[in-house]
Amino acid sequence: MEFMKYIDRLLIKPLIHQISRGKSVLLLGPRQTGKSTLLEHIEKDHTISLVPPGVRQRYERAPSLLSGEILAIQKNMGRRPLIILDEIQKVPELMDVVQDLIDKEIAQFILTGSSARKLKKNNVINLLPGRVVSMRLDPFIFHEASYEEVNNHILYGSLPGIFTTDAPEDKETDLKSYVETYLEEEIRSEALVRKIGQFVRFLEYAGLESGNIVNFRALAQEIGVSHTTIISYFEILEDCLIVERVEPITKSLTRKKLTKSCKYLLFDLGVRRLCAAEGIKMTPERLGQLFEQCVGLELIRNARLFGNCKIRFWSDPNGPEVDWVIEKDRTYIPVEVKWTDSPLMKHAKHVKTFLEEHETAPKGYVVCRTSHPVQLDEKITAISWKDVAQIIPDFLTVLSPT
Incomplete structure (x- = not known):
C-alpha cells in the first residue's frame, strides 16, 4: 500500500x-x-x-x-x-x-x-x-475519519490504508490483496483448516450472509460440509478477529418465542464485499441491507471504545425485530436502521413496540440518511448515520447522570 x-x-x-x-x-x-x-x-x-x-x-x-x-x-x-x-x-x-x-x-x-x-x-x-x-483497535470509526457519502463506507470499509487511498481502483486492488494475503494465506499458513478450498468457499458465503441470522445447517448444506464444521469455521474467523458475533436478546415477559441464533458480521465492509465477490454496483435494497451492517459495526466499535456496552438484536420470528439493541446494566436502547432520508413514524414501529415491552428503556433511535435530527415521538429520535457516535455517550449519561 x-x-x-x-x-x-x-x-x-x-x-x-x-x-x-x-x-x-x-x-x-x-x-x-x-x-x-x-x-x-x-x-x-x-x-x-x-x-x-x-x-x-x-x-x-x-x-x-x-x-x-x-x-x-x-x-x-x-x-x-x-x-x-x-x-x-x-x-x-x-x-x-x-x-x-x-x-x-x-x-x-x-x-x-x-x-x-x-x-x-x-x-x-x-x-x-x-x-x-x-x-x-478497530478500523476507523466515523468520529475518527468518515467519507462524505455513506455508500463509500459500504463499498470500501474503513481500514486506514484503504480509507487514505484516493483512487477507487487502488482501493479495490488493496482490498483484493488484503483478502488474498491476510485472510486466505494466513489461514493456510497457520494450518487452521484441512481443506482450504472448502474454507475459501465458506468465506464467500460468510461475506454474502454477513449481518443475517445464521442457520448453520442450511449453510452447511450449501457448502457441502457438516454443520459442526461451519461452527468451527466461524470460531476461526472470530478468533482471528475477522467477524463480530452478535447475540440476540432471548428473554421476554411478553413473547414466548424469540430468535436464539446469533448474527455474524465481517469486521469491515470493504473486506466483506471482496470476500463475497460482489462488485460496486448495488441495488437500493442491497445498499439498505449493508447500511444496517455499517451502523451495527459502528455501534460495536463505539461500545468497545466508550461504553463497555453489549450490542445485541431483538427478533421474533413471527413478529417485530429491531436491528440493534445497546445493553448495559440490563437497560436497553433499541436502534432501527432505515435506508431513507425522510424518516417517518412508520420507520420506527418496531422500536416503538420494543419500548412498550421494555418500559425501563429510556429512548430509541432510527438511524437513517436524514440531514438533521427528527423527533418521531416522545422517546424516539431519527438521526443521521454520521451522528451514531452520540448514542452510547447519551445512554451512559442517562444511566449515570452524575
Whole structure:
C-alpha cells in the first residue's frame, strides 16, 4: 500500500492512561487496523517485532532469551522499561516470560496481536486479569475519519490504508490483496483448516450472509460440509478477529418465542464485499441491507471504545425485530436502521413496540440518511448515520447522570 498519512486514533488516550497507571496492555486488532502506526506515537524504550522469521525462530528456540534482554535494558536504564512486543501470538510461549517480568515489576509491556486463537489455546487470555489490560483497535470509526457519502463506507470499509487511498481502483486492488494475503494465506499458513478450498468457499458465503441470522445447517448444506464444521469455521474467523458475533436478546415477559441464533458480521465492509465477490454496483435494497451492517459495526466499535456496552438484536420470528439493541446494566436502547432520508413514524414501529415491552428503556433511535435530527415521538429520535457516535455517550449519561 502507498504511504499513509496519520489520522489520530481515539484509543490513544485510554492506552496512554493505562500505561501511566503502570499497567501493561494487550492490544488486539485485525491486521492493517493501524496498531503499529498507533504505537509509533507512544513513548517507549524498546520494540521487538516477532514478524521477521529469524527473530521469531530465535525466541521459539529459547524463550528465556527475552528475560535476559529485558533485564539488561532495565539495568542500563535504572528503571522499569516500557517494551513493545509486536505480534505476540506468533510466539505465545513468550507469555510465560512476559508474565514473570510483569509480576516481578521488571518491565511494562504493550503486547500486540492480530489473532486471539493461539493466545486462547495457550491459556494466555486467562492470565490477563489484574496484570494486563486488554484493548482493541478497530478500523476507523466515523468520529475518527468518515467519507462524505455513506455508500463509500459500504463499498470500501474503513481500514486506514484503504480509507487514505484516493483512487477507487487502488482501493479495490488493496482490498483484493488484503483478502488474498491476510485472510486466505494466513489461514493456510497457520494450518487452521484441512481443506482450504472448502474454507475459501465458506468465506464467500460468510461475506454474502454477513449481518443475517445464521442457520448453520442450511449453510452447511450449501457448502457441502457438516454443520459442526461451519461452527468451527466461524470460531476461526472470530478468533482471528475477522467477524463480530452478535447475540440476540432471548428473554421476554411478553413473547414466548424469540430468535436464539446469533448474527455474524465481517469486521469491515470493504473486506466483506471482496470476500463475497460482489462488485460496486448495488441495488437500493442491497445498499439498505449493508447500511444496517455499517451502523451495527459502528455501534460495536463505539461500545468497545466508550461504553463497555453489549450490542445485541431483538427478533421474533413471527413478529417485530429491531436491528440493534445497546445493553448495559440490563437497560436497553433499541436502534432501527432505515435506508431513507425522510424518516417517518412508520420507520420506527418496531422500536416503538420494543419500548412498550421494555418500559425501563429510556429512548430509541432510527438511524437513517436524514440531514438533521427528527423527533418521531416522545422517546424516539431519527438521526443521521454520521451522528451514531452520540448514542452510547447519551445512554451512559442517562444511566449515570452524575
